Amino acid sequence: MKLAAVDIGSNAIRMQITSVTQYEGKISFKKVEYLRFPLRLGLDVFNHQKISDTNRRKFIKLMKAFKILIDLYEVDDYMACATSAMRESVNGKEIVFEVKEEIGLKINIIDGNKEAELINKSLNKFFDEKTYLHIDVGGGSTELNIYKDREKIASRSFQIGSVRALQDQVAVPVWNSMERFVRKHLENSHSATAIGTGGNINKIFELSLPRKNKRYLAIEKIAEVLNRLESLTFEERVNKLNLNYDRADVIIPAGKIYLRVMQAAKSKKMIVPDLGLKDGIIQVLYERNLAKKPLL
Template identity: 25%
Template sequence: MAKITTIIDIGSNSMRMVVLQKSSRFAFHLINETKSRVKISEGCYENGGNLQEIPMNRAFNSLKSFLNISKSLKAKKVICVATSALRDAPNSKVFLSRVKKDLGLNIKVINGEKEAYYGGVAAVNLLHNNEFVTVDIGGGSTEFCFIKEGKIEKSISLDIGTVRLKELFFDKNNINGAKEYIKKSLEKIFELEIEIPSVVVGIGGSIRAISKAIMKSIDYPLDVLHGFTYEVSKNKKLINLIIESKDSDKLKDLGIKKDRFDTIKEGTFIFNTILEELKTKKVITSGVGVREGVYLCDILRNSNHRFPSNFNVSVRSLLDRFETDGNQSAYYGNNAAKIFEALKPLHNLEDRYKTLLVIASKLHSIGTTLNYYKVNDNTFNFILNGLNYDFLHSSRVIVAHIIKFSKKSLPTRKDMEIYKDLLPSFETMQWLSFMISLNLTINQDFSKPKVQYLLEDELLTIKMPEYSFIVESSLDKLELPKNLEIKLVC
C-alpha cells in the first residue's frame, strides 16, 4: 500500500478529493482535502440523462487541478470513483475516454450498492457506534447502508438526489410530487424486511450543512462536525425553517453557507422526509463517506474491511507522528489502568472512563512537539481537534480535559463551564484528573518503575521498588479527591 494515496470521488453535484498519508500499518491522517462544485449532472435529467458539454468541461478542468495537487503531495497511488451522474448517463464514455486519454486517469464507475457500502465501511470504522443506518444524500441519488452489531447487513441506493429532484420537481414548484416520489422510492427499503435502526449516520454536504445550522442555533462549544449528534424531535423546527426559507438572507441567518444555497432546501426536504418515514430518533453527523470508504477497503482488504479489535486510528496516528518514546507511552497506559482498578472501590466509575484515562495518559505529552511550555494547554487544544475518528464528542472533550488538568490542581466547576454539556459530573472529572496526575508523578524520572497500588478503606499505599525523593516531594503537592489519602513505601 502506498504511503500517500489520493482518493477522488466524482459526484453529481460535487467532486471531492482527499489525500491520506499512512503512518503505520493501519494508521493514517489527512494531508489535503479539496472540493469543487462542478455540478457534472447539471441539465442532464432534462436531457435524457445525458451529460452536458459545459458541466463535463468543468469536471475535466477540476480533475486536472486535483491531479496537480496530488502530484505535488507526492501521492504514489490515485483511486478515482464516480457515482450516480456517470453511472446513469448514456454518454458517460465520452467523458471517461477523454479523461483517460488526456489526463491518464482511469475512473471507476461504481454502482449504487457499492457506493452505499463504501459509506458504511467508513462509518462503521470511523464512528463510535454499532447499530445505525447511513444516509448519504448526493446530487443524483441517496445511499443507505444498514449496520447491525458492527457489521454491514445491507446496502441500497435510491434515485432521490438533490439535483435530480430539483430539476424534476422543485424547479417546477411541484413539492407534493417530490414528496410522493421520495416516499414511493423509500418503499424499496421496507421491502428489504430488515429492522430499521432509530439512529441515522448522516453523510454528504446537505446533511453536514444542516448539522452546522443546528450547532449554531444551540451555541455548541465544539467546532467539530464529525460525530456531532442531535435528537431529531428537538430540531424539527430548524429543519422546517431551512425548507421554508424564501431567500438567501434567511438561509445565511440560519448558518447556511453561500455555496449550499442552490440545493440546501432540496437536500433538507429529502432528509426530513427520510427521517419521518424511517422514524429516526437520533442523527450522528459523519465527516467521512465514500472517499474514506474506498481508502479503508484498500488498506483493510485482508481484514474484511474492519480495523482490528480495540484499535483506534486517531490515537495510533497521533502516537506515530508525535510520541517521543513508545515504551514510555505504553508504560503510562498500563500504569493508568492499574491506578484506575486500584481506586475503583472509591471512585466507582464505569470502565469506559478507564479507556479514556489510558488514552489521555498515552497522549499527554504530544503537545511538547509544539512547545514544551504550556504543554498541557497545547495538548488540550490539539486533542479537541486531533482525535478525528472513532470518538464521540464527549469522549474527545473528556480526554482533552483529563490532560489539561494533569500535574495541576484538580479542576474547578468554573474550569468545566464551557464544555459542561459534554463532560461527566464534576466529581468524575476530579477523579480522572487526579489519576493521570498520579500516573505522571510516579514516572517523573522516566524509569518506568514497577509499582503496586493497594487500597485499604480510604488509604492508597503506593509501593515502589526503590526510594525516589522527586516522587515523594511531588506526591506531597498533589491535590487529592475528597476522602482519599496516599502513602508512599519502598
C-alpha cells in the same frame, strides 16, 4: 504513505489527499489537501441526459488540476469514483475515456451499491449490537443501508437526490418505494438510530449549533433547522448563513429526504460523523497498499 480520493458527484466534485503514518504502534490519517469544486453535473444529466460541452470542458480542466496535485504530492495510490450523474449520462463513459487518454487519470463509474459499500468502509466504528440505518443523500441518489448486530442486513440505492428533488424530478412511486424498503426491514425494530452522511447533513448539523463533542442530531432539531432555512430567501441563506451558492438551494430538499427516511424508520436521532465517500475510498486504498509500502 500518501493516498488520494476523488469523489465525482452530481452536485460537486471533491479531492482529498491523506497522509497515513504510524507512531508508537498507532495508525494516523492526516488530511493534507482538500478541494471541493461546485460543478453541478447532475443539472445537465437529470434534465438533458448528457453532460454539456461547457461542463465537459470544465470537468477535464478540473481533472488536469487534480492530476497535477496528485503528482506534486507524490501520491502512492489514488482512486477516482464517479456516481449518479456520470453513470446516467449518455456521454459519461466517453468523457471518462477522454480523461484517461489525455490526462492519464483513471475514473471508475460506480453503481449505487458500490458507492454505499465504499462509504460504509469509514463507518464501521459506529456500529454495535443495536440497529442502525445509514442514510447517504447525494445530488442524484440516496443510498440506504441497514445494520443489525454489526451485520448489514439490507442495502439499496434510490434515484432520489438533492439536485433531482430541487428540479422536482423524483416520481411519487420512487418515494413510496424507498419508504416501503425502510418499513419492511425495520418493522420489528422499536427505533433505529440513523447515521447521516453527505455534505448537506453536515451543514445542517453545523447550523444546529451543537454542543461541544456532540455528533448527534435529534429529528426535531433537523426539522427546526429546515424551518429556519425555509424562512429565508436564497440570498439570505448565502449572506446571513454564509452558505455556498451550490449549497444554499439544495440543502432544503436534501434535508427533507433525511427527514422522510427517518420518519419512515421511526428514528428519533441521527449520528453525523462528517465522513463520506472520499473517506471510504481512503480506507480501501490504505488496505490495498498496506502490504506494499511500510508506514513511516
